[in-house]
Amino acid sequence: MPRRERNNFVKKNQILDLRIEDYAFGGKGIARIKSEDGSFVVFVPNTLPGQLVKAQIQKSSKKYAEAKLIDVLEASENEVEVPFQDIPGAPYIQLPIELQHQYKKESTLSLFKRIGKVENIEDLFDELIASPNVFHYRNKMEYGFSAIGYDRINKTDKDEFTLGFKRRGVWWMGDNLEKDSGLFDKQMEDNLIKIRKYCIETGLEPWHGPQKTGFFRYFVVRKSFKTNELLFNLVTTSPELPNFDLQKFANFLIELFGERVAGLLHTINDETGDRTIATSGSIDLIYGKDKIVEELLGLNFEISMKSFFQTNPKCAEKLYAKVVEYVLEDKTKVDNTVVMDLFCGTGTIGQIVASRSENAKIVGVDIVASAIKDAQKNAKRNNIEGLEFYAADVGKFLTAHPEFENKIKTIILDPARAGIAPKTLQKIINLNADRMVYVSCNPATQARDTELLAEAGYQLKKISLVDQFPHTSHIETVVLFEK
Numbered sequence: 200m201p202r203r204e205r206n207n208f209v210k211k212n213q214i215l216d217l218r219i220e221d222y223a224f225g226g227k228g229i230a231r232i233k234s235e236d237g238s239f240v241v242f243v244p245n246t247l248p249g250q251l252v253k254a255q256i257q258k259s260s261k262k263y264a265e266a267k268l269i270d271v272l273e274a275s276e277n278e279v280e281v282p283f284q285d286i287p288g289a290p291y292i293q294l295p296i297e298l299q300h301q302y303k304k305e306s307t308l309s310l311f312k313r314i315g316k317v318e319n320i321e322d323l324f325d326e327l328i329a330s331p332n333v334f335h336y337r338n339k340m341e342y343g344f345s346a347i348g349y350d351r352i353n354k355t356d357k358d359e360f361t362l363g364f365k366r367r368g369v370w371w372m373g374d375n376l377e378k379d380s381g382l383f384d385k386q387m388e389d390n391l392i393k394i395r396k397y398c399i400e401t402g403l404e405p406w407h408g409p410q411k412t413g414f415f416r417y418f419v420v421r422k423s424f425k426t427n428e429l430l431f432n433l434v435t436t437s438p439e440l441p442n443f444d445l446q447k448f449a450n451f452l453i454e455l456f457g458e459r460v461a462g463l464l465h466t467i468n469d470e471t472g473d474r475t476i477a478t479s480g481s482i483d484l485i486y487g488k489d490k491i492v493e494e495l496l497g498l499n500f501e502i503s504m505k506s507f508f509q510t511n512p513k514c515a516e517k518l519y520a521k522v523v524e525y526v527l528e529d530k531t532k533v534d535n536t537v538v539m540d541l542f543c544g545t546g547t548i549g550q551i552v553a554s555r556s557e558n559a560k561i562v563g564v565d566i567v568a569s570a571i572k573d574a575q576k577n578a579k580r581n582n583i584e585g586l587e588f589y590a591a592d593v594g595k596f597l598t599a600h601p602e603f604e605n606k607i608k609t610i611i612l613d614p615a616r617a618g619i620a621p622k623t624l625q626k627i628i629n630l631n632a633d634r635m636v637y638v639s640c641n642p643a644t645q646a647r648d649t650e651l652l653a654e655a656g657y658q659l660k661k662i663s664l665v666d667q668f669p670h671t672s673h674i675e676t677v678v679l680f681e682k
């Protein structure tokens with residue numbers, strides 16, 4: 200094993216007060232410790248220039264260290280007050296959105312310069328697309344139950360029935376959500392406190408992380424912006440289930456939200472791992488329907504609890520409009536050809552392209568079978584023809600279908616956060632398409648792929664940034680590559 204290189208500035212697990220000076224890609228604040236030996240960089244995720252923070256060193260090497268944020272001791276002078284409860288999922292909610300955009304733009308473009316080796320990236324920058332809703336933009340939230348809560352005054356843990364989000368970086372500690380977080384549906388979050396009270400009154404226990412016992416585990420909510428409906432999923436363990444009246448719980452939700460309740464699902468999860476959707480156990484429909492419909496760019500999409508769907512649908516419309524703009528810019532490479540929509544999820548992008556092109560055949564591939572089923576149903580529902588969807592790993596699919604090589608002119612790519620496996624990217628390159636429109640929710644992996652694509656002859660022609668997740672460090676990119 201290589202010997203870990205040491206520095207004279209910090210030690211692992213050391214707790215320090217640090218002043219954040221700069222912002223690096225992915226929401227990493229940069230602090231510098233100065234001494235006679237020079238200056239030493241410590242990265243602290245989810246922090247902002249100007250803040251004074253308490254942080255604990257997690258990793259330390261000769262050149263820099265990475266620390267975990269424990270607390271913000273002093274706000275940055277750029278932060279403003281907002282009427283929402285602070286949650287780990289929105290670390291930048293107090294920073295005006297224009298400044299969030301500036302940080303995201305600068306740090307993302309510098310990533311393409313450094314990792315993607317695109318020197319003139321500023322010249323290729325097209326636009327930064329803002330989210331139409333700055334607040335309350337999400338269509339899904341997962342609240343967790345916990346038997347260990349957080350005492351905000353004494354800043355310690357306490358035994359308490361909680362329903363809300365985990366404390367930042369502490370897997371076993373919950374934190375009650377008492378009011379609107381500013382990210383999801385306001386009526387829903389203002390009522391979460393009543394749902395918690397209802398659950399407490401049953402006398403059943405919330406999940407205890409370290410002991411791995413308890414009844415209540417998660418409460419998941421999906422919202423349709425088209426219909427304003429809410430679809431609920433209560434996740435519990437099974438032994439105490441005979442003592443909980445699911446029908447009565449459904450009636451309680453109807454009392455709170457009336458016609459907005461689309462349905463209530465119940466999931467049994469007896470696994471000890473921290474997952475909402477049980478890989479074993481069962482999902483049952485207790486009340487109403489198990490799907491909701493969302494509209495994007497005039498097309499309807501049916502969404503189940505499990506399938507992937509863009510979390511900010513209003514902004515997803517903007518994202519898709521940009522993808523389709525790049526794809527259709529050269530219609531000769533779309534009309535009367537086969538277009539690949541790889542990592543297609545529920546097939547949204549392919550359907551929009553198909554509906555706006557002439558005689559294009561779209562081949563959509565995604566590894567999640569239920570997403571592909573939804574994609575097929577959605578295409579039918581929208582009366583769009585010329586689409587073929589396959590449930591498969593993209594790499595395996597391309598190996599099994601060599602007939603597509605040299606036949607494709609345009610490829611749409613929208614991989615998950617981990618990016619495209621190098622072997623799979625090589626197979627995609629082997630298709631020998633003229634154009635690729637590559638959407639990414641993790642520009643760090645996309646910047647890595649940019650260098651590989653350049654070696655294969657694909658030049659980055661344009662890049663747009665879409666702020667799908669205001670108040671977080673996430674940014675989505677749409678990049679056009681051409682040979």
Ligand SMILES: C[S@@+](CC[C@H](N)C(=O)[O-])C[C@H]1O[C@@H](n2cnc3c(N)ncnc32)[C@H](O)[C@@H]1O
Pocket residue numbers: 507508509542543544545546547548564565566567570591592593594613614615616640
């Ligand atoms: C960011 S989502 C794509 C969303 C889709 N384009 C949309 O707009 O709805 C990434 C998708 O990649 C899929 N995926 C992840 N790994 C995969 C693989 N190895 N092969 C095929 N699909 C994969 C996931 O199931 C997920 O649906």
